[in-house]
Amino acid sequence: MIMLVVIASVLIVAVTIYQYREEGKDYHNDRLERKEEQVLQSISYALKETTYPVTTENLGHIFRDEIYKIADVQNVNFNIYDLEGNLIKSSRPSFEEDSIASCLDAKILNYLRDSGNKRYVEEKRAAGDNYQATYSYINDPKFKPIGIMSLPYFEDNTFNNKELREFLFRLGGVYLLMLISAIVLAYFISKYITRSLQTISDKMYRTNLTRRNEKIYLESPGEEIGKLVDSYNRMIDELEESAVKLARSEREQAWREMAKQVAHEIKNPLTPLRLTVQSFERKFDPNDPDIQKKVKEFSKTLVQQIDTMSNIATAFSSFADMPAQQNETLNVVNIVKLALEIFNEDYIHFIADEEEIIAKLDRTQLIRVITNLVKNAIQAVPEVESPRILVTVATEDQYVKISVADNGVGIPDDLRYRVFEPKFTTKSSGTGLGLGMVKNIVENYKGTITFTSKEGKGTVFTIKFPKQRK
Numbered sequence: 001m002i003m004l005v006v007i008a009s010v011l012i013v014a015v016t017i018y019q020y021r022e023e024g025k026d027y028h029n030d031r032l033e034r035k036e037e038q039v040l041q042s043i044s045y046a047l048k049e050t051t052y053p054v055t056t057e058n059l060g061h062i063f064r065d066e067i068y069k070i071a072d073v074q075n076v077n078f079n080i081y082d083l084e085g086n087l088i089k090s091s092r093p094s095f096e097e098d099s100i101a102s103c104l105d106a107k108i109l110n111y112l113r114d115s116g117n118k119r120y121v122e123e124k125r126a127a128g129d130n131y132q133a134t135y136s137y138i139n140d141p142k143f144k145p146i147g148i149m150s151l152p153y154f155e156d157n158t159f160n161n162k163e164l165r166e167f168l169f170r171l172g173g174v175y176l177l178m179l180i181s182a183i184v185l186a187y188f189i190s191k192y193i194t195r196s197l198q199t200i201s202d203k204m205y206r207t208n209l210t211r212r213n214e215k216i217y218l219e220s221p222g223e224e225i226g227k228l229v230d231s232y233n234r235m236i237d238e239l240e241e242s243a244v245k246l247a248r249s250e251r252e253q254a255w256r257e258m259a260k261q262v263a264h265e266i267k268n269p270l271t272p273l274r275l276t277v278q279s280f281e282r283k284f285d286p287n288d289p290d291i292q293k294k295v296k297e298f299s300k301t302l303v304q305q306i307d308t309m310s311n312i313a314t315a316f317s318s319f320a321d322m323p324a325q326q327n328e329t330l331n332v333v334n335i336v337k338l339a340l341e342i343f344n345e346d347y348i349h350f351i352a353d354e355e356e357i358i359a360k361l362d363r364t365q366l367i368r369v370i371t372n373l374v375k376n377a378i379q380a381v382p383e384v385e386s387p388r389i390l391v392t393v394a395t396e397d398q399y400v401k402i403s404v405a406d407n408g409v410g411i412p413d414d415l416r417y418r419v420f421e422p423k424f425t426t427k428s429s430g431t432g433l434g435l436g437m438v439k440n441i442v443e444n445y446k447g448t449i450t451f452t453s454k455e456g457k458g459t460v461f462t463i464k465f466p467k468q469r470k
Contacts, residue, residue: 001189005182009175013168020164028132028155032121035076036134036151042070043138043149054140059147060088067091080138081148085109088147104148108135112148130155197225200232207239273305330366332357332400332465333393339370340391345378347387353394359467365441372438373404373461380408380459399447399464407458411451419451 046066052058059080063070071077071091079090085104111120112135122133131154138147203216215233280298285291333352340350374389381387384407392403411419420439442449445465453459 001182001186002179005175005179009172009179012171012175016167016171017164020160020167024155024157024160027160028130028153032132032134032151032153035074035153036136036149038074039070039076039078039151040136040138040149042074046070047138047140054146056082056146059138063089076151076153078152079150081150083145083147085148104135104150112137118145130157200225200228203232207236270305270309273302276301276305327360327362330359330361330363332359332361332366332402335361335363335366336370336391336393336402339367340374342371343374343378345387345389347381348374348378348389348391351390351392353392357393357395357400357467359400359465361445361465369438369441369463370402370404372435373463376435376461377404377406377408377459380406380410384408395467396464398467400467402463402465403460405458405460410455410457410459411453412455416451416453420449 043063046062047054050058050062050066052062054062059082063080067078067080067089068091077091079092080088081104082088085106085108087102108120108122112118118137120135122135124131124133131152133150133152136149136151137145138149140146200216203214215236216229276298280294283294288294333354333356336352337350340348370391374391377389381389386407388407390403390405392401392405394401394403420435439449442463442465447463447465449461449463451459451461
C-alpha cells in the first residue's frame with residue numbers, strides 16, 4: 001500500500017510537470033501566431049493606405065513612422081528585411097539596433113523560399129529564457145513578396161512556474177496526508193493479519209521434543225490461518241505419539257543393550273571358572289599327598305573369578321543407580337590429594353595453583369570422578385618408556401578446573417565421539433562404564449567435561465565445576 005501511494009505520487013508529479021510544460025509551449029506558440037497575424041494585418045493595412053508605390057525599395061519610406069505605431073498598438077517589436085535578408089527598418093529604439101542582425105541567415109531565406117506556408121520559426125535560448133523568432137513574407141496587394149517581417153518573442157513562464165509550484169505544493173500536501181494514512185492503515189492491517197501468524201510462530205519456536213507441547217486455539221481465525229492451526233495441532237498430536245513410542249523404544253533398547261553387556265561381562269569369568277571346575281574334577285585324588293595345596297589353588301581361582309563377577313555387578317549397579325548427592329562445602333585441593341593417595345605409581349604428579357579452592361560438591365562422587373580418570377590414564381601408559389600422569393587443580397573465572405593429563409597412546413580420531421558412551425571401551429577387560437559415570441556426575445553439578453587427545457602423544461581430560469565464593 002505504501003509503495004502504491006509513493007509510486008502514484010511520483011507519477012502524478014511527473015505527469016503534472018509534463019502537462020504544464022506542454023500547455024505552456026502550446027500557449028506561447030498560439031500567442032506568437034496571433035501576434036504575427038495581427039502584425040501582418042497591420043502591415044497589410046499600412047500598405048493599402050500608403051501613397052508610395054508598394055515596392056521593396058519603398059518599404060523604408062512606407063514604414064518610417066508607421067512601424068512605431070504598429071509596434072505600439074500591438075505591443076511588440078518587429079523588424080522588416082528586404083528579400084535578400086538585409087535589415088530595412090526596426091521598431092526597436094536606436095540604442096538596441098546594434099543587437100539586431102543586419103542580415104538574415106541564408107538558412108532562413110532558403111526555408112522561406114522552399115516552404116509551402118512561407119513561414120519559418122526559429123527557437124533559441126537567450127538570457128536563460130526560451131526565445132522564438134518567426135519570419136514571414138510581406139506581400140503587396142497582388143500577393144507578391146516584397147519583404148520579410150521578423151517577429152522576436154521571449155517566452156515568459158514566470159506565471160506558469162508559480163502556478164506549477166503552488167499546485168505541486170498542494171498536491172504534495174495531499175499525498176503526504178495519504179502516505180501517512182497508508183502507513184498507519186498498513187501497520188494496523190499487517191498487525192491484524194500477522195497476529196495469528198505470530199502466535200503460530202511463537203508456538204512453533206517453543207516446540208520441543210522433550211516435553212509436552214501446547215496446542216493453538218484462536219478465536220475466529222481466517223480460513224487459511226484455521227487450516228494452518230489445524231495442521232499444527234495435528235502435528236503436535238502426532239509428535240506426542242511419536243515421542244511416547246520413541247521413549248518406549250529407547251528404554252527397551254537401553255535395557256536390551258545393558259542385558260547384552262551384563263551377559264557378556266559375566267560370561268568372561270564363567271568360562272575359566274567352568275574349565276577350572278572340570279579340570280579339578282578330573283584330577284581330584286583324595287590320596288594325593290599334595291591334595292591340600294591343589295584344593296587351596298582351586299579355591300583361590302574360584303574366589304578370583306567370583307570377585308571379578310562381583311566387581312562387574314557393582315560397576316553396573318553404580319552406573320544405573322547413582323547415590324543421592326550429599327553436597328557439602330569442600331576444599332577441592334585436599335579431596336583430589338585424598339583421591340590420589342590410593343595410587344602407588346610414582347609417575348603420578350599433582351599440582352595446585354592455590355592451597356584452598358572451595359566448591360559445593362559430594363565428596364564421594366568427586367573422589368570417584370578423580371579415581372576413574374586416573375585409572376584410565378594409568379591404563380593408557382603401560383607401554384610408554386617414561387610414563388607420566390599430571391593432575392592439576394586451578395580456578396578459571398567462576399569455575400574449578402581439574403585436569404588429568406597423560407603421555408599415553410592417545411585416542412584414535414574415529415573413536416573420540418564414542419568416549420563417553422556407556423559400555424564403550426577399547427580395553428580387553430572392563431565394562432566401559434567409567435567415563436559414562438564420570439560424565440553423569442559432572443553434568444549433575446552443572447559442570448562440563450572435555451578432552452583433547454593425539455595418538456602417540458597422550459590425552460588431557462578437563463573438568464569444570466561451578467565454584468562457590470568465599
